[in-house]
Amino acid sequence: MNYQAKVLFAVMLSLAMLFSANAFAGGNVGITLDQASAVVAAAKAKAEKQGTLMNIAVVDAGANLTAFVRMDGAFLGSVDIAIKKAKTARFFNMPTGKLGELAQPGKPLFNIEFSNGGLITFPGGVPIKDKTGNVIGAIGVSGSSVENDNEVAMAGAAVMLK
Amino acid sequence: MNYQAKVLFAVMLSLAMLFSANAFAGGNVGITLDQASAVVAAAKAKAEKQGTLMNIAVVDAGANLTAFVRMDGAFLGSVDIAIKKAKTARFFNMPTGKLGELAQPGKPLFNIEFSNGGLITFPGGVPIKDKTGNVIGAIGVSGSSVENDNEVAMAGAAVMLK
Amino acid sequence: MNYQAKVLFAVMLSLAMLFSANAFAGGNVGITLDQASAVVAAAKAKAEKQGTLMNIAVVDAGANLTAFVRMDGAFLGSVDIAIKKAKTARFFNMPTGKLGELAQPGKPLFNIEFSNGGLITFPGGVPIKDKTGNVIGAIGVSGSSVENDNEVAMAGAAVMLK
Amino acid sequence: MNYQAKVLFAVMLSLAMLFSANAFAGGNVGITLDQASAVVAAAKAKAEKQGTLMNIAVVDAGANLTAFVRMDGAFLGSVDIAIKKAKTARFFNMPTGKLGELAQPGKPLFNIEFSNGGLITFPGGVPIKDKTGNVIGAIGVSGSSVENDNEVAMAGAAVMLK
Numbered sequence: 001m002n003y004q005a006k007v008l009f010a011v012m013l014s015l016a017m018l019f020s021a022n023a024f025a026g027g028n029v030g031i032t033l034d035q036a037s038a039v040v041a042a043a044k045a046k047a048e049k050q051g052t053l054m055n056i057a058v059v060d061a062g063a064n065l066t067a068f069v070r071m072d073g074a075f076l077g078s079v080d081i082a083i084k085k086a087k088t089a090r091f092f093n094m095p096t097g098k099l100g101e102l103a104q105p106g107k108p109l110f111n112i113e114f115s116n117g118g119l120i121t122f123p124g125g126v127p128i129k130d131k132t133g134n135v136i137g138a139i140g141v142s143g144s145s146v147e148n149d150n151e152v153a154m155a156g157a158a159v160m161l162k
Numbered sequence: 163m164n165y166q167a168k169v170l171f172a173v174m175l176s177l178a179m180l181f182s183a184n185a186f187a188g189g190n191v192g193i194t195l196d197q198a199s200a201v202v203a204a205a206k207a208k209a210e211k212q213g214t215l216m217n218i219a220v221v222d223a224g225a226n227l228t229a230f231v232r233m234d235g236a237f238l239g240s241v242d243i244a245i246k247k248a249k250t251a252r253f254f255n256m257p258t259g260k261l262g263e264l265a266q267p268g269k270p271l272f273n274i275e276f277s278n279g280g281l282i283t284f285p286g287g288v289p290i291k292d293k294t295g296n297v298i299g300a301i302g303v304s305g306s307s308v309e310n311d312n313e314v315a316m317a318g319a320a321v322m323l324k
Numbered sequence: 325m326n327y328q329a330k331v332l333f334a335v336m337l338s339l340a341m342l343f344s345a346n347a348f349a350g351g352n353v354g355i356t357l358d359q360a361s362a363v364v365a366a367a368k369a370k371a372e373k374q375g376t377l378m379n380i381a382v383v384d385a386g387a388n389l390t391a392f393v394r395m396d397g398a399f400l401g402s403v404d405i406a407i408k409k410a411k412t413a414r415f416f417n418m419p420t421g422k423l424g425e426l427a428q429p430g431k432p433l434f435n436i437e438f439s440n441g442g443l444i445t446f447p448g449g450v451p452i453k454d455k456t457g458n459v460i461g462a463i464g465v466s467g468s469s470v471e472n473d474n475e476v477a478m479a480g481a482a483v484m485l486k
Numbered sequence: 487m488n489y490q491a492k493v494l495f496a497v498m499l500s501l502a503m504l505f506s507a508n509a510f511a512g513g514n515v516g517i518t519l520d521q522a523s524a525v526v527a528a529a530k531a532k533a534e535k536q537g538t539l540m541n542i543a544v545v546d547a548g549a550n551l552t553a554f555v556r557m558d559g560a561f562l563g564s565v566d567i568a569i570k571k572a573k574t575a576r577f578f579n580m581p582t583g584k585l586g587e588l589a590q591p592g593k594p595l596f597n598i599e600f601s602n603g604g605l606i607t608f609p610g611g612v613p614i615k616d617k618t619g620n621v622i623g624a625i626g627v628s629g630s631s632v633e634n635d636n637e638v639a640m641a642g643a644a645v646m647l648k
């Protein structure tokens with residue numbers, strides 16, 4: 001190898017090491033994947049009991065997507081809604097439907113949905129708390145009536161309190 | 163019941179039926195959730211073997227998100243990259259790295275990333291085919307070197323060929 | 325040095341000068357950082373008195389972000405809302421709540437929130453004026469009820485009138 | 487009060503309580519405001535020593551904006567760049583310049599900037615770690631040469647290691 005080739009090789013090697021090791025892994029923020037998977041499974045079981053087809057999203061305490069499933073045949077337009085519901089619930093640490101009451105015309109938070117790249121403020125998103133009451137993430141569900149969506153979200157979040 | 167109440171009742175009933183039944187469920191487009199879950203599980207197993215922390219996304223034949231997991235401690239910035247890799251791979255039915263070769267400066271598709279709300283054209287996204295060769299979806303993986311990302315994506319997609 | 329090296333050297337030197345000097349510093353537009361910091365401090369003190377957790381943003385006369393703080397534990401979704409409230413207040417030189425009255429269904433500015441990449445039109449954003457009545461910027465506050473948000477914003481803006 | 491008025495009053499009261507209390511405050515994710523303010527102050531002191539005019543942004547472990555200042559006369563276009571540098575550094579837990587080496591034409595991560603609503607991959611963003619090595623946030627600096635930007639960012643992050 002000539003000099004240039006050696007330098008190039010060294011650079012490539014450094015870059016390879018840079019990414020292949022977990023040197024840059026960040027500590028986890030809130031809910032773990034195992035926990036999020038349990039939340040999703042419980043929500044999906046509830047949807048099956050309802051006979052509904054749901055999109056189910058879980059975000060962590062930083063409002064970052066952690067787990068997602070779309071049941072076969074569920075609305076395509078509900079992918080984004082489920083994710084936005086989960087983010088909205090974590091952004092304000094309350095059920096999305098609660099926020100929605102305040103976002104009606106004439107109410108204090110009318111058109112809050114224009115913030116944060118788009119919020120969803122009807123029911124179906126709820127914070128996920130651990131047994132000590134800390135918010136560790138949120139779940140968002142979309143695919144049926146808002147009552148059904150909310151019931152499925154509640155069933156998912158409830159897993160972390162057992 | 164007076165007339166108004168009857169009308170209201172009828173409307174409420176219609177709305178309830180509208181959403182509680184699966185009247186609007188779409189025929190599935192490509193990969194099912196069960197299949198997508200198997201793809202994700204195989205990809206995750208590969209990542210664990212590598213000792214890497216990955217974001218893993220699966221889209222269906224319509225390029226709509228079907229399943230997603232973020233391993234604990236995986237890059238937050240890779241959530242979006244994994245999803246975009248999966249979509250890109252399905253948008254053009256080829257591995258993202260293949261598209262990336264054509265998207266370099268001076269090449270035919272330079273800056274194609276500006277389309278579709280943002281593409282990712284480096285390795286880590288691959289189409290998912292069934293045994294007959296039909297594209298039924300795609301997988302996108304992000305969290306380590308592009309070589310590792312791609313290897314994990316390939317391991318995921320391979321499940322559908324067994 | 326050969327000719328190419330000399331040209332390269334000259335270019336590098338120019339670039340270095342370009343950025344290291346303040347040749348391109350803009351004359352300030354309205355509120356200074358010292359003033360904005362005083363506004364933020366007064367707003368934060370008010371929030372502490374209320375027992376609320378606020379996001380506080382100050383923009384200058386050009387509606388560009390000048391200072392921002394998020395109090396520990398304040399809503400994550402309020403980062404963007406506080407900034408948008410400040411911008412909205414400066415865009416139209418009026419309290420955001422005043423604009424919101426005109427943005428209700430049936431009112432002249434219904435859905436004005438669609439402009440400028442998203443406005444927030446409920447209370448919590450107010451223009452900052454100097455003693456001569458000139459608008460020199462605006463403050464946006466988000467994290468509690470709109471009444472509390474607005475009170476904190478007013479307390480911040482009041483500093484410039486002392 | 488008649489019945490309707492009583493119901494309305496009860497609803498308004500509930501809403502007022504909903505927001506005025508901190509019932510929905512989330513636990514903090516990573517860096518605190520006091521820490522972020524110390525980071526910003528150290529960065530600003532460094533910029534003053536350099537004679538540069540900087541935009542300085544700090545995000546927490548969830549990549550959410552925590553503190554921001556723009557020095558008088560600093561580039562307006564650098565507001566967004568500073569914030570994006572901070573987010574990018576946290577998204578991938580590495581200095582933005584390190585990521586930029588990999589994002590050049592022909593390199594593994596070419597055009598990664600198209601993800602996450604826009605990344606900035608030249609120097610000036612660095613992760614903030616605590617003394618135990620945990621990533622608790624990131625700082626992004628923009629306003630001068632990338633060398634100066636990076637030096638200021640490093641000076642800011644260094645505060646947390648003292």
